[in-house]
Amino acid sequence: MTHNIAVIGGDGIGPDVTTEAIKVIRAAGVDIATTEFDLGGDRYLRDGEILSDEMLDALRPFDSILLGAVGHPDVKPGVIERGLLLKMRFDLDLYINQRPFLGTAPGGAAPHDFIVIRENTEGPYVGEGGALRVGTPHEVATQGSVNTRFGVERCIRYAFELAVTRERKHVTLVHKTNVLSFAGDLWQRTFDEVAAEYPQVATAYNHVDAACIYFVQDPHRYDVIVTDNLFGDILTDLGGAVSGGIGLASSANLNPARTGPSMFEPVHGSAPDIAGQNKANPTAAILSAALMLDFLDEGAAADRIRAACAQPVTGSTTDVGDAIAARVGN
Ligand code: IPM
Ligand code: MN
Numbered sequence: 001m002t003h004n005i006a007v008i009g010g011d012g013i014g015p016d017v018t019t020e021a022i023k024v025i026r027a028a029g030v031d032i033a034t035t036e037f038d039l040g041g042d043r044y045l046r047d048g049e050i051l052s053d054e055m056l057d058a059l060r061p062f063d064s065i066l067l068g069a070v071g072h073p074d075v076k077p078g079v080i081e082r083g084l085l086l087k088m089r090f091d092l093d094l095y096i097n098q099r100p101f102l103g104t105a106p107g108g109a110a111p112h113d114f115i116v117i118r119e120n121t122e123g124p125y126v127g128e129g130g131a132l133r134v135g136t137p138h139e140v141a142t143q144g145s146v147n148t149r150f151g152v153e154r155c156i157r158y159a160f161e162l163a164v165t166r167e168r169k170h171v172t173l174v175h176k177t178n179v180l181s182f183a184g185d186l187w188q189r190t191f192d193e194v195a196a197e198y199p200q201v202a203t204a205y206n207h208v209d210a211a212c213i214y215f216v217q218d219p220h221r222y223d224v225i226v227t228d229n230l231f232g233d234i235l236t237d238l239g240g241a242v243s244g245g246i247g248l249a250s251s252a253n254l255n256p257a258r259t260g261p262s263m264f265e266p267v268h269g270s271a272p273d274i275a276g277q278n279k280a281n282p283t284a285a286i287l288s289a290a291l292m293l294d295f296l297d298e299g300a301a302a303d304r305i306r307a308a309c310a311q312p313v314t315g316s317t318t319d320v321g322d323a324i325a326a327r328v329g330n
Contacts, residue, residue, distance in 0.1 A: 002031045003296050006062040006261065010040040011080065012270025013280035013317075014068020020282035020321030021066060021289040024308075027325035028301040030293060035062070041072020041080050041270075050083035056091055064292050065263040068285065069270035085265075086125060092260045094253035095121045095151065096158050097229075098291070099236045099267060103243030105219050114222035115162065116239055118232025119155040120253060122146050123183075125229045147183040147228070152190045158256060159226035160198045170223035171195070172204040174211045174231055187228065211235060215242055240267055247280075248309075250287035252295065264292040278316040283309055286324055304328045 007022065009015030025032055037059070044050050059065060065088070070080045088094065097118035104111050128144035156173075163171045173191045177184030188205070195203045204221075206214065208231045214221055215238050227235065240249035249267035266284030274280055287309055293302035308327035313320050 002033050003063045003298075004061070005032050005034050005292075006037055006059050006065045007034045008037045008039050008065060008067045008084075010068040010070045010084075010270065011042070011072045012069055012272040012275040014040065014070070014270055016068075016276065016278070016280050016317050017266065017282040017285035018066055018068040020317060020324075021285040023321050024286050024305055024325045024328060025289050025293065025301075028293075028304055028328040030296075030298050030301045034066075039084060040070055041075045044072070044075060044080060044083075050080060051087050056087070059088075060092070060260050062261045063296060064261045066289060066292060067263055067265035069266065069268065071270040071272075073272050082127070088263055089120050089125075089253055092263065093121065093255050093257070094263055095119065095154060096252075096254040096256060097232060097236075098162075098252040098254060099232075099239065100250065100291075101219075101236075101239040101243040103248070105216060105242040110220065112219040112222070112243070114219060114239075115224050116232055116236050117155065117159040117162065117224060117226045118236065119151060119227070119229050120232075121229075122148060122151040123229030145180075145183055145228075145230075147186050149186065149190065152187055153194065156187075156191050156194045156226050159224050160194055160201055163201045163224045164198065166223055168202075168223040169200055170202045170204070172206055172211075172222055172225045174206050174208050174225055174227040174235065176208050176231070177205075178207060183228070191226070208235065212238060215239060236267055245281075246284070248283050248287065250284050250291055252288065252291040254295065262292075262295055264288040264295075278318055280317050282317050282321050283324075286321070301328070 009018045070085050097120040099116045102113050124145040126146045129142040132140040159171050163169050175184050175187050177188050240246040246268045251267050253263040255262050266288050290302040290305040305328050308324045313323045
């Protein structure tokens, strides 16, 4: 079966690393047809297109979307991030951001293996708020956080469904219920209610600040973590840092209801300073492609790719891509 993949290389090192990811998918014997979408900062500077509704509609029929990176030094920060990346997450209802972490923390003795499930369509990312009297001494800025029972519950439920497939069957809620009392209360009550439906799954709760300590000092305590959009954003950079570096951190933006394509991207950014120089580590993009293959029911190929990425490899972007491609081909 041919999988139709929309490829958005995007900005900076994005095209460099997605090229290697596609190379590895093909080497693993998975049949894909790719269609490139020229989107990102360069396109925006050329003709103003970020991600129009027409462009979004053109993406909808694809089986999935592979994204490199967004963020361009000549474009005001946030314009492409919100207009392209967040627009896809929101409008394609990619309500789960799944980020696996495997590795050994700097002080850690044994390898850890945990997955962060980040709510991906609500929280402070909705852009609720505004500014008054900008630039004056009386300037006011508000930034709301939207948390719905529906959105929180479907995210927590996904985390529990994932936990039952894993050996340890453990879910930790991470929030800041002691201070963010309204949102925290909704998250905690929903978590407790969903947990009651999964007696085989053990649970824990950590405040997000404490979770930062445990990520570094005791990541083994974690199996599945479920958390809000912004906490998940911050924690997953830390997760990358304690799991071999951000160059290995993969992510899946999922619409588990499958009402449209899901989107797969490395956690890292566009690194414009090394773009096009064959220097970027493509492993995070390759591991994101493996997550895509899991979702496309190509789990055996995905496992081969993960195994190939687990063996050390050094060199340029293309060296690493070639080495991993050679391994999965065998
Ligand atoms: C991420 C990124 C994005 C986010 C940015 C680029 C908007 O940091 O995917 O983690 O904050 O979600
Ligand atoms: Mn981030």
